[in-house]
Amino acid sequence: MYAEERQQHIVDRARREGRVDVADLASELAVTGETIRRDLSVLERHGLLRRVHGGAIPVERLGFEPALAARDAVLGAEKDRIAKAALAEVPEEGSILLDAGTTTARLAEILPVDRQLTVLTNALPIALSLAGRANFNVLFIGGRVRSRTLACVDPWAMEALAQSYVDVAFLATNGMSVQRGLTTPDQAEAAVKKAMVAAARRTVLLADHTKLSSDHLARFAELSDIDMFITDSGLDPQTAAEIEGQGPRVIRT
Template identity: 65%
Template sequence: MYAEERHRLIVERARAAGRVDVTGLAAEFDVTTETVRRDLTALERQGLLRRVHGGAIPVERLGFEPALSVRASAMTEQKEAIARAALKEVPHDGAILLDAGTTTARLAELIPTDRELTVITNALPIAMMLSARPQLTVYLVGGRVRARTGSAVGEWTRDLLRDTYVDVAFLGTNGISVERGLTTPDTAEAAVKRAMIGAARRVVVLADHTKMSTDHFARFGDLEAVDVIVTDAALDPAVAAGLEEAGPRVVLA
């Protein structure tokens, strides 16, 4: 079994049971405990698990939100593919909204230089990146800055979004499930994402397959409010079918 497949199964076991232990995984996969410890360390660096004594637990069970630097180095190939697929949803002109996040930031990097767009974002890193593009009109939505995500949140942010209407909003999320919809660990982030949904004609969610069938503390939207989910090809076909039955079109990058 390749390490990538073993990592996927470890995360699945952790999410299903709430915890995995080193000795049990070593016996199941017929590998050494040192191999399992290296696996758990790699998954912790990706922001998927949190190491505890004797094993690991999924970060969502703690309401834990990985730092921006941690998320930026996780699932990089999948995020690149998702961003490229999401480019098809970016209009040639008009206004778009970019949520804070590492996948939406990758999409921002890929916006073609020949498109004259108005871009609204609450993400400081995205605003700084796009401010050097002369063909773009960039608006940074202000508010209280969360260091963990580099995003503006709070009442000021929501007030500005209430007076904004764009063609497409590109959102990130920490969790997506048919039962709970779109979720994230922080209530302030959830409130801003909810306002973004209300500020857009169309809503496109960018999320890799590890976010699917996962729920977090704060809910910010129903799947019925989403037009498109762009994810990577590792998504279970049955999960994809369930999401589409709930409303959005699912694009596998």
């Protein structure tokens, strides 16, 4: 097993069971305790786990979000594949909405240069990356900027979304499950995401498989509110079928 595969296994188990133990993991994976401790240090630097005595706990259990840069460094290849698959849902012309997130940001980077689009976004990095593109009319959804995600929230953002209606909204999420739908740690961001769903003719969710079965404080949508879910091949076929049973079409890249 490669180090990346081992580390993904550790994260998945931590999210499933609430914590992981160094000795148990070393025995299960047939490696030394020192190898597991190095893995935990890597995962902590990536903002996925927090080291505790004898093991680690997923950051979701600690009530805070990893910073944007930490999240962007994780599962880069998967996020790139998701973004490329999402290009098929970008209209030839019209309007789209890009939520704040690391995968939606990757979609922004590869938007076609031959399409005339109006792009709404509440994400500072996305707005800045698109502002110089002559073929795009970029409308920035302003408001209070959350330092952890660089997303604009609160009344100004909500008012702008209430007055808008786009062809497709590309949404991000911190967590999702068949039982609880789409969730995020911050209530202000949840309110904005909910308004985004209401402001779009179609909603496409972009999220890697690690968001599955990870539930957070604030729910902003049911799976039935989503038209399409684009993820990576790490999502198992059975779970994909369960999600499709709730409404959205599932694309595994």
